[in-house]
Amino acid sequence: MTTTAITDQGSATGARAGATTGNAPPARRLRRGPGTGGGPAGERTPRWQIYLPLGLYLFFTLVPFYWMLLFALRPAGSTSLVPWPATAAHFDKVWNDLGFAVFFRNSLLVGVASLVMTTAVALAGGYALARFRFRGRNGFMLALLCSQFIPGALMLVPLFEIFRELALVNSLWSVVIAETVFQLPLSLILISGFIRNVPAELEEAAWVDGCGRFRAFCAVVLPLLRPGLIAVGSFAFVHSWNHFLFALMFLSSQEKYTIPVGLNYTIGAESVDLGALAAGGVVAAVPVVIVFAFIQKWLIAGFSAGAVKG
Template identity: 70%
Template sequence: MATEVITRRPAEVRTGATAPRPRRKDRGRVLRLHIPLVLYLVFTLVPFYWMIVFALRPTGSTAPVPWPITFEHFDTVWNDIGYAVFFQNSVIVGVLSLFFTTVIALMGGYALSRFRFRGRTAFMVALLCTQFIPGAMMLIPLFTIFRGLGLINSLWSLVVADTVFNLPLSIILMSGFVSAVPFQVEEAAMVDGCTRMRAFFAVVLPQLRPGLIAVGSFAFIHTWNNFLFALMFISKQDNFTIPVGLSYTIGEYSADFGALAAGGVVAAIPVVCVFAVIQRYLVHGISAGAVKG
């Protein structure tokens, strides 16, 4: 038997008992799929590459590669321009907006998903329609309201404005996440003696973690990048956020591109980290409420 096996192996190799080669059609499909993706990736990453180059190369250098590497632009932005204060203000506004948006969207999404009331469909349509209204159209009414409330030059004006503009889409998204959780598990908890609120916190809320993270991340990113509201409602430099603070590195006749790029790199780090969290939970978010039989 050993001799027979040994004599068969070369025959199997000769007859092509290896993994089949990809067909021409498969190769063409791979090329049609990957070439556009590579081109899009290059188109997207080239601006980020040049931002890093400007941030790390010395002033006056025109080299396409940042060498020798210097951190003088980061020192200028952080200490001379006051970027540390801008960063702190952006974090405060972003975290508060994230918190209020997530809590209110959770309550609104649960109500839209679990209760049937008159005007529910019209309310959801109205929420969708608000996404077609540009924020610039609301600047004058919001400025008048905030001036009457004494919120001009206060970070609370940005928190309120960003939360209001984040809520419509957040409520709709949260409603979908709540609907993915079967109502039967909630009913079973109430049959066992739980109140609706206790059943919600014990059964529903743990399964909404991907939805809460996704909604909160979207709210944080939108608030972090918002330039228009911060420019209109804040005039004191101590209350500037990152987008407005970076705009002041551009003068009337010149611009400090190194400092501008360094500030952009620092501003992009939290957004990149948040997106790294989002992509994981968005993939699993649709099935977050699934229950095994």
């Protein structure tokens, strides 16, 4: 019994000494479980499982655009699946004969005016919602959110009556005002979220340095809101550029039509000029593609800023 006790004590002492001097046996390496390292037991996910779904999605996304370019560039009556030899006759027809130069100018005016008005009003209202606490603030935010569930078609008749009393029917300003009103709720919610991500201590430091509230906002907060303003403004422009219902309802003369309404009138009662219709679609799509190509960096940054509270 004594010998056994001494042996056990010696073993325990040796184990403690080994642990102290770093000679302890290495810990067993844990095996990766399912779902780590890209697959079961740490295996990498095969590339085809990533590229196949992405390729299918890209195919179904780009085929309609290719089909539109095909009809716009190939000669009338051709059945070739390749737009060669290419022709610009359809673009010349829609731009000069069908008046798409005027439609393009009208759409540009409506889009830019809606962008400026929506961004300016949303910036002022979003700052008030983000920085001030007042009675009914939560209810107001809830009302803004619920207004997004109201279809714009339900408001066409009341809006038409209002614009008729204001002598704005068949004026581009009627479309601009309607677009601004219907885009403001979501823009207010987004801008207020962006402003809340800017620490109020930055403004307070500017106040201490002698700046007023407006000057501190312009010097400190506004530069940090650039991604959010670009995100809100780009959606306001694209929505106004593509919207068909308001322009169809409030504009009655051809010199006031926007591109969506002009495209609608290229469809005749007996036949459809597919080449002209496709060329008009290309004219309508190119500005939007160019805008998103230039602002995609700030657009992604704006979404990221609105997702995480700083």
